[in-house]
Amino acid sequence: xxxxxxxLNPLELDGIFLSHRHIDHANDVNIIIEAMxxxxxxxxxxxxxxxxxxxxxxxxxxxxxxxxxxxxxxxxKGKYTIGSLSFETPVxxxxxxxxxxxxxxxxxxxxxxxxxxxYFDGLESFYQSNVLVLNVVLLxxxxxxxxxxxxxxxxxxASIRPELCILxxxxxxxxxxxxxxxxxxxxxxxGVKVIAASDGKMISLEKNDIFQ
Numbered sequence: 777x778x779x780x781x782x783x784l785n786p787l788e789l790d791g792i793f794l795s796h797r798h799i800d801h802a803n804d805v806n807i808i809i810e811a812m813x814x815x816x817x818x819x820x821x822x823x824x825x826x827x828x829x830x831x832x833x834x835x836x837x838x839x840x841x842x843x844x845x846x847x848x849x850x851x852x853k854g855k856y857t858i859g860s861l862s863f864e865t866p867v868x869x870x871x872x873x874x875x876x877x878x879x880x881x882x883x884x885x886x887x888x889x890x891x892x893x894x895y896f897d898g899l900e901s902f903y904q905s906n907v908l909v910l911n912v913v914l915l916x917x918x919x920x921x922x923x924x925x926x927x928x929x930x931x932x933x934a935s936i937r938p939e940l941c942i943l944x945x946x947x948x949x950x951x952x953x954x955x956x957x958x959x960x961x962x963x964x965x966x967g968v969k970v971i972a973a974s975d976g977k978m979i980s981l982e983k984n985d986i987f988q
Contacts, residue, residue, distance in 0.1 A: 794825035795889075797829035805836055863880045871894070875893070885981060890903055895932075956974075
């Protein structure tokens with residue numbers, strides 16, 4: 777099920793996972809806290825974020841922290857629960873700030889998200905899952921940039937072999953190369969269903985839909 781105009785109600789949220797403090801990932805965190813808690817009139821929910829997003833030159837403002845029930849500083853090998861959902865942050869990534877990917881454990885599916893990182897040996901071993909969400913910024917690897925490339929993505933997808941892989945977080949060269957075409961090529965090369973994210977796209981995580 778895919779919709780170009782998703783209707784998301786932030787009041788239905790119970791928690792926020794912030795992978796790291798870079799502005800393209802953290803810019804809206806205070807706004808979402810405000811919306812989730814009805815402008816602070818209905819304090820609730822949890823924030824999960826690295827310590828440097830909270831303690832060192834914080835991106836989460838003190839005013840909005842008071843709207844939350846709890847703030848959890850995520851860490852390597854961390855295990856967390858929120859309601860019936862459990863998740864883990866298995867390994868610290870190689871990036872310019874503190875950041876972690878995440879494994880979400882559902883009743884039928886495990887969903888992993890590999891956020892920004894330079895590729896390192898064994899990265900894929902931490903994210904065995906049915907659905908893989910993969911940040912692929914670079915068309916070609918650049919030693920001095922701590923992000924994944926298409927070559928890295930192929931290696932990771934071929935190793936994990938999820939039922940579905942969703943590529944996202946594209947740099948300009950990726951956009952120029954047409955991410956949906958790259959996804960098609962990766963599908964052919966790995967034998968895994970690979971799709972490219974786009975603005976407004978919604979994807980059903982029902983097991984029957986994933987396995988079709």
